[in-house]
Amino acid sequence: WKSRGVRGPISICPPSPRDFQVFPNIDKLEGRISGEQILCGRGLVNVYRAVAKADARQAPFTTPAEITAAALAKSDPVAEEALELFVTCLGRTAGDLALVFMGRGGVFLTGGIAQKIVPALKEGNFRAAFEDKAPHSALMREMPVYVIT
Template identity: 80%
Template sequence: MAGDDDTVLRFPILIGDIGGTNARFSIVLDANSEAGEPIIVQTASFNTIDEAIRAAVLDRSSVRPNSAVLAVAGPVDSDEIPLTNCPWIVKPKQMFASVGIGDVVVLNDFEAQALAVVALGEEHMEKIGGDAPEPNAGRVVLGPGTGLGVAGLVYALNHWIPVPGEGGHMDIGPRTPRDFEVFPHIEKLDGRISGEQILSGRGLVNAYRAVAKADGKPAPFTKPAEVTAAALAKSDPVSEEALEMFVTCLGRTAGDLAMVFMSRGGVFLTGGIAQKILPALRAGNFRAAFEDKAPHSELMRTMPVYVITHPLAALSGLAAYARNPSLFGVQTAGRRWRV
């Protein structure tokens, strides 16, 4: 294992964004190339990440990557890296033989999302309130998906430095009288309600069931997409309230994180759920909850929020890093394995 931050990676470079449900791969051929055609597979279709790389990437291409930069949903702190919401275990040393890659860097998935904030232009974002971002000011990225991902982004010593974490597991609690009616019915995890218990795909279904239980109403939907579709179509009041609660809680959490990172450079919502619920995010309660942070409401009003609309943002961030690692202050000690 090595941790030389200033050592460039050998091209071609395989990049991979490994989520709880989907794994997305691409190849960056050289320092002047955009990432190649993305390959997207469901994690449930393969027993291991090595199998997925062989079947989805290597068997379909004559290009043989020399290096890999992988972003995984979970903390990276050993030679065997379990994913938080998927049974795969990433074993970089095993990859030397199993997929023929001799240099592997493993990042947190929301580090990749933070890198994407720098890599993507504003044409790939939709702004939801606030003033113009301050250049080189702190930023924060969060995204409800299979779980709730969070990362900070700070500019220091001429580098953008992503700050990964497990912010999706912070506590979240009731605030309004209606919250106090609904929250007792939200499914707990070891006795507590973390952000992920509401702000994720399964969390939206949790909120939907809790609203229904609070009012003694039926809750026939079992999938996040069903709740979202009914809420946006305004065809089911329980779904509408669940999505409204989801958006409000997302605004509160985004505001909390914006204060932690003093995000005058912007708060960025990423992932498929944020893109799908854009109309609900524009409705007003998100921004109101985001700004409702007395005694700092005036400060919060100035902070811009963006929804990243690029469908494969993390791959764009990984490609930017792969092409020129020296632009970013990414610490690879303990997270880079070489033959």
């Protein structure tokens, strides 16, 4: 088997100025920030705490469910930004992997979180981050993304 994808454009670092403010506050396990520190339930909590710390705000929620509920209800600005950053990072990573493995048939998001944040995936930066793979953006626009519920 030989991968037909493109391996060079995988994102290594936080690309936006806001990411550079928030990422230093994400708890590092094993000495570095990896997908496991961001793209899971525990990761959403890490991102939430990092956003709060970057802005010297309170972070009263302690579970992914609480953060997600507050973000989707638009009742807590820190939770909203944390979920948006989570969705953006998920879009970046899913797009990178789709490009690496040339997932023309689509990308399938599974797991407990994806099905609970469908509104944020539809309304947020997920798709823009997924497609932001210059010079391959046109190819990325053709790749569908599905959430398994």
